[in-house]
Amino acid sequence: MSSSSSEEVPLAKLVAARSSDGPPAAKKPKVIPANADSDSDSDDVPLAARMAKMPVPASPQAASSTKKSSKLSKKSLKQIHSGTSSGRSEKLKKIKQQKIKKERKANKVAKAGAKPTARKAGSGIKSKIKRNAANGKGKKAVEGNGKKVMWTTLHHHGVLFPPEYTPHGVKMLYDNKAVDLTPAQEEVMTAYAMMRETDYLKKPTFVKNAWNAMKAVLGKNHVIKSLDKCDFTPIWEWHLAEKEKKKQMTKEEKKKVKEDKDAAEAKYKFCQVDDRREQVGNFRVEPPGLFRGRGEHPKMGMWKRRVYPEEVTINIGEDAEVPKCPVPGHRWGRVQHDHTVTWLACWNDPINVRDLKYVFLAANSQFKAESDLAKYEKARKLKDYIEKIRKDYMKGLKSKDKVKRQMACAIYLIDRLALRAGHEKDEDEADTVGCCTLKVDNVEFLDVGDDGKHEVKFDFLGKDSIRYENVAEIHELVxxxxxxxxxxxxxxxxxxxPEDLLFDGMSATDINQLFKCYMPGLSAKVFRTYNASITLAKLLREQTDAQQRYSGKPVEEKKADYDRANKEVAILCNHQRSVPKGHAGSMDKLNEKLKALVEEVKGLKDDFKKAKAGEHKDAKGKFVAAEKVKTKLDRAQERLKKLKLQRAVKEDLKTVALGTSKINYMDPRITIAWCKAFETPIEKIFNKSLLSKFHWAMTCEPTFSF
Known part of the structure; x- marks a missing residue:
């Protein structure tokens, strides 16, 4: 499949100054898997008020009408770039009006001597956009996310709630005096005490929010007034004693605890969808605790309150028995029968009350397999359009219109650096940044050196408040x-x-609207999947092409080659991690093994020399043949080679998270085809979880090409 130049809409024509007189689009609640971390600042919000905020998905009967209303109408160029998503349209509107007035004035002056030029019918921008609409370009892709019937029958057992808090009665100290606490107060104080040896207590944001949570539960009249005078040592020592008790349990006792836990969870682990039994993802409601978050999250340390059944919506088939509420004295907040969604239960996130947490089927479910396949096929399809898009944004970099140049720069960064688009944040959300929301102080322009390289240093908090720090070489025009x-x-x-937006004339919504004019369903996030997959395929191809007999290479070396390619993708996607706590200890053990093995090899070399001279004897005093010693030497040298490789790879990958790109961005068929083509066990690359998740890709041919 290839793109047609006659039907594609160039960036220079599509990008216009945005104007808006309509209301901003409603913000959709975020979809958060039930196992995502969260916490709460809504303890004082009445339950009825929280329940009122919960969305009611459309019924199957309303699906047809929803589908009709969701279809995008054929829009003019002006309509495509209208809207208030960026919050800057009023200024742009004035600029555009001034520009139109100037053009009209100039036209009046030149009208007397000007001759009208004939334009070929159907060659205008509006005509092209209409043709795109007719061909499906520019329309929102309709996928299985609430827009079609996904199942006929659905049976499941709801969700599992954590047990109520059991007070331990150990008193903390305040100003060297024991303090009485209620169970609710003790629960919060114990959660903080248990963080004693973590890095969170070194983070001011966490400590500040945790202290606010303590003050809220203690009340104004409590004796505890300052965190500095609090001594949590008694609770910490109780915690260590409890951990030690668990360690001292016999094997039979541990087995009994595990059996009891498995028995309590057994019915929640699976559900029945139509005629198939599917595994449920995470059926557990998170227990209360201090929110940790990822990266430098501004809400870390806030108290994540307990979720009760009245806040939970159950989605189940009409003919199925409604699961019994597992918490005595409580009942489900709502029970519905929506065949157009694939989640089993949902509730408001205790930290961000406008967001929802969902219980979905497991990653190996049919729904997820279909979704993954569609995602990677969409990324593959981008191959047919990418050159046209690149040609257009390079042309847009030379435009006289500043908005066009801003959009061209943003698309360049999304394409070449795999940056996320970035949407504007509300005041109570984490101030994370993407390409379209870069601020002036997030970017530093480095001086052009003698090598002529144009480099920019990016430094900002990206998704999940993970810091993105990178010096990138970019095109001179960009x-x-x-x-x-x-x-x-x-x-x-x-x-x-410094706090102003770098791209203050457009937004991520404008970018995604533009992308849909090139390819149905295309958005900025498709570029990340495309670039991750195409980069992996390219690097693996380069490594294998460099050696004629790559299949004969040791498996460990092929695994190391794959990890190096995976690392480059992870760096591209900014999948960083802090150095694991146990890394130094692990490296010390490897070095000790390496030192011992080096000595062993040295000794075997000496033995081999003696054996060749007929002088080497074993422990019993018998002479040993040189061939036998040589075999031992070869095996030891092979072990030494593997150990050196293991140490080098472990050190090389200490700050890079390989798993995220494997799970979400790299087409698994690239990996599976490479393993088949070069006789590498897939189990060396994918763990059991990924083998289960990507079962749909296992039948791909060794010749598969992304």
Missing amino acids: YSNMKDFSLKTIDGKRAKR
Whole structure:
């Protein structure tokens, strides 16, 4: 499948100054898997008020009408770039109106001597957009996410709630005096005490939010007034004693505890969807605790309150028995029968009450397999359009229109650096940044050196508050344009401040609207999947092409080659991690093994020399043949080679998380085809979880090409 130049809409024509007089689009609640971490700042919100906020998915009867209303109408160029998603459209509207007035005035002056030029019918921008709409381009892709019937019958057992808190009665100290606490107060204080040896207590944000949570549960009249005078040592020592008790349990006792736990969870682990038995993802409701979050999350340390059944919506088949509420004295908040969604239960996130947590089927379910296949096929399809898109944004970098140049720069960064698009945040959300929400102080323009490289340093908090810090070489035009955007606002009236947006004339919504004019369902996030997959395929191909007999290479070396390619993808996608706590200890053990093995090899070399001279004897005094010693030497040298490789790879990958790109971004068929082609056990690359998740890809041919 290839793109047609006559039907594609160039960036230079599509990008126009945005104007808006309509209301901003409603913000959709985020979909958070039930196992995602969260916490709460809504303890004082009445349950009825929280329940009122919960969305009621459309019924199957309303699905047809919803589908009709969701279809995008054929829009003019002006309509495509209208909206208020960026919050900057009023300024742009004034600029556009001034520009139109100037053009009209110029036209009146030149009208007397000007001759009208004939335009070929159907060649205008509006006609192209109409043709795109007719061919399915520019329309929102309709997938199985609440827009079609996904199942006929659905039976499951609901969700499992954590047990109620059991007070331990150990008193903490305040100003060297024992303090009485209620169970609710003790629960919060114990959660904080148990964090004693973690890095969280070194983070000011965590400590500040945790202290606010303590003050909220203690009340104004409590004797505890300052965190500095609190001594949690008694509770910490109780915690260590409890851990030691568990360690001292006999094998039979541990087995009994595990059996009891498995028996309590057994019925929640599976559900019946139509005629098949499917595994449920995470059926557990998270227990209360101090929110940890990822990266430098601004809400870390807040108290994640307990979730009760009245807050939970159950989605189940009409003919199925409604699961019994497992918490005595409580009942489900709502029971519904929506055949257009694939989740089994949902509730408001205790930390971000506007977001929802869902219980979905496991990663190896048929729904997820179909979704994954569609995602990777969409990324493959981008191959047919990518050159056209790149040609258009390179042309847009030279435009006289500043908004067009901003959009061209943003698309370049999304494509070449795999940056996320970035949407605007509300005041109570984490101030994370993406490409379209970069601020002036997130970007530093490095001086052009003698090598002529144009480099920019990016430094910002990305998704999950993970820091993105990278020095990237970019095209000269992108460099000069971005530098220009950092100096003055879009209207040119004032100099930009460090906190101002770099791209202040467009938003991620504009970028995604533009992408849909190239390819149905195309959005900025498809580029990450495409670039991750195409990069992996390219690196593996380069490694294998470099050696004629790659299949004969040891498996450990092929695994190391794959990990190096995986590492480059992870770096591209900013999948970083802090150095694991046990890394230093693990490396010390490896070095000790390595030192011992080096000595063993040295000794065997000496023995081999003696054996060749007929002088080497074993422990019993018998002479040993040189061939026998040589065999031992070869095996020891092979072990030494593997151990050195293991140490090098472990050190090389200590700050990179390989798993995220494997799970979410790299087409698994690339890996499976490579393993088949070069006789590498797939179990060396994919763990059991990934083998189960990507069962649908296992039948791909060794010749598969992304």
